[in-house]
Amino acid sequence: MKGTTNTETLTLYVPFRVVKRGGRKEMHLPEGVTHSQRTDNTLNKALARAFRWKRMLDSGEYANIAELAEREGIAPSYMTRVLRLTLLAPDIVEAILDGKQGPEVTLARVLEPFPAEWAEQPNHFARFG
DSSP: OTTOOOOOOOOOOOOOEEEETTTTTEEOOTOOOOOSOOOOOOHHHHHHHHHHHHHHHHHTSSSHHHHHHHTTSSOOOHHHEEEEHGOOOOOHHHHTTOOOOOTTTTHHHHHHHOSGGGHHHHHHHEEEE
């Protein structure tokens, strides 16, 4: 209701510790509690770079992969492998970003050749599990 003040306070206790590791902060849950998601920051960063590079190439900002790779200071062959991540099925990309990918989906595995057809990709990655 307009004009009324809610004086009830809800206190929520979330049992975790923040631990610094190598300049980064990590959340540590109590023993016996499992985290339902397994976010792979390396894989997420590679996905972000792949889509950023694709936008830069598609926009004409850079004429080709060699030119962009030189600007980024990386090998064109590595850039090509990372750019292939833009060919992953949307549900696989979403699972990775949500931390719900299976343990078989690692950066090393997704940088290896995989089928371009989205329907074949889940079976391809599942065979590593």
